[in-house]
Structures are given as structure tokens and as C-alpha cells.
Amino acid sequence: MPNKKQLVLDALNNKPTERIPVGFWFHYTKNEMLPVSENPEMRKENLDGHKKFVQEFKPDFVKLMSDGYFFEPKTAKFLSNVKSAKELYELKPVSKDDSWITEQVSLVKELTSSFGNEVLTFYNIFAPATAFKWSVEGADKKLAQFIKEDKYAVLYALSVIAKNTQAVAEAVISEGKADGIYLSVQTIQDAFVGPDLYAEIISPSELSVLNAAIGAGGINILHVCGYEGARNNLSLFKNYPANAVNFASVVEGVSLAEAKKIFGGKTIIGGFANTTDGILFSGTKEEIQAETKQILKDSGRTGIILGADCTIPRNTDLQHLEWIREAAE
Incomplete structure (x- = not known):
């Protein structure tokens, strides 16, 4: 049997594999949304959580969680005080030696030094628009309102956030030794921002991060996030430069086989x-293994990695994940 790195690489490249890889991940901190800069104990919680998970489950690959670093604090503070779109032109990127970037690199480096020889690692990064939404009260509606006021101001702001995010993507790959990134995107949950506006205003910042990771020698996994039931127009992302797509198949009501067609044959991660x-x-074991076999019967076995719609609950029994891996063989 090939080693886990080769197994997952083959799956990501749509090659036949001796068994179907599985990929699941947790948040390892009590509240992943809090900034590490204000809650330094989160860093150790995150590091220890990864290492414990790898030791106990021996995953096929690891999504490195960016708990505490979801958004750059100074940028978030600026955006939280913005009242009109024109103010967005005042936003500036942070320097590449900013602690928000360097701390993430050292986090990744410690984790890849621990288990990066055994498995592929992908660092979790949120798309600029997602970071924007989390920083502004009213989230999607506020972003849509800013686009109505001055779409070019929003395009500019997202490009600035993207510069920060690109710097993280490049550094965690070139210096932190991650094998790639796991970029989380989500359509704007406001009807005003339709496909054309999304492609014009939102997509450029997302594509710039994915291309930065490729330029650094990394592999891209794209996550189309259905967090809290958010629905997405999957076709918006069909041409994004990624080897694999993880999407919320249960939330979207779209099978892995259907998604494979939408994304032009790219490898699909998900199912649960x-x-x-x-x-x-x-x-139960019987229910989980029957569901595993049904998913694979429907999707086929090439270019498929079994996983979940998104991050799984912290208290999920690891035995359940092992039952899926067992059935997938």
C-alpha cells in the first residue's frame, strides 16, 4: 500500500487509489473566533490539539487549523468602524513581518515539523470577503450595501485584505513547509450580489490568494462553506485553480457525483x-458504514475523498471516523 502522502496525492490528481482517503478536522480551541493576540493560551491549545489528533487517529492528511488568526486584528478594527464605502480607500495592508503573519508561519512550522513527514498538510485560510464580513456589523447585508454605494471601494478593500492573505499563503508554504492551503469561500448571502457582481468584485481577491499559493509551490483545496446553512452558487467557483473542492453536500443537497460534474472533474471532498x-x-457503526458505502456507490471511487460538509463537532468520537475509513477500504 502506498504511503499516506502518495495516497492523497493520487486522489488529488484523480488517479486510482488502493483505498479511499478520508479527511476530517476539528477546532482545537474553546472559541476559534477570538484573536490569539488577546488570548495567548489559544496557541498552545491549538498545537496540542493537532498533535493529539494525529497521534490518536493517524489521519490520511491534516488540515492545519488557524484558530485565533481568522482575520488580521488591525484590519478588523478598521473595518468595524467604517460607516460608508468611501472610507474603505483608507485601508492599508500590514507588513510581511507583522506578528499576525509571522506567528502563523511559526505555528505551521511547528506542526509540519511534528508530523509533516508522514502526511500532507494544508493550512486553513479564509477568503478576503469572509474576513471582511466577520469584521463588519451586519455582515453580508453591510457588504452588499457598500457594493451598492461604491463597488470599486469594496474591490480595493478586498485587494488590500488579499495582500495580507497572500503573504500568509506564501509564507506558510515556503517557510512553514505546509503542502498547500485550504481556502474557505462563501457567496454573499444577499440577493443583490448575484453571479456577475460576485465575479467582478469578490472573485479577484480569492483568485489572487489561490494563485499566490500556487506560485509558492503549494496545492490548493477550495472549501465552499455552508456554515450555519448558508447556500452557495457552486458554479461561481467551478474554474478556481484548485486540485480539490470540499463543499457542503448535505446543506446544498448536491451529491459528490453532481459536484464532480460542476467542478469539471476535480477531486471532491465530503459526503457527511x-x-x-x-x-x-x-x-451506529452499521449506519455509518452503510452510509459510507452508499456515498461511494453513488460517487465512484476515483477523485473522491470522504469528509464532512465542514469542521466536525469537537466531541465527535474518533471511532466513528475509523469506521468510515474501514468501510471505505
């Missing part, structure tokens, strides 16, 4: 709900 009422969390 990530909620406490889903089979993955609450099912």
Missing part, C-alpha cells in the same frame, strides 16, 4: 453532514 444530528456524529 457535520452536525450533531448527522450520521457521522450520532450514527
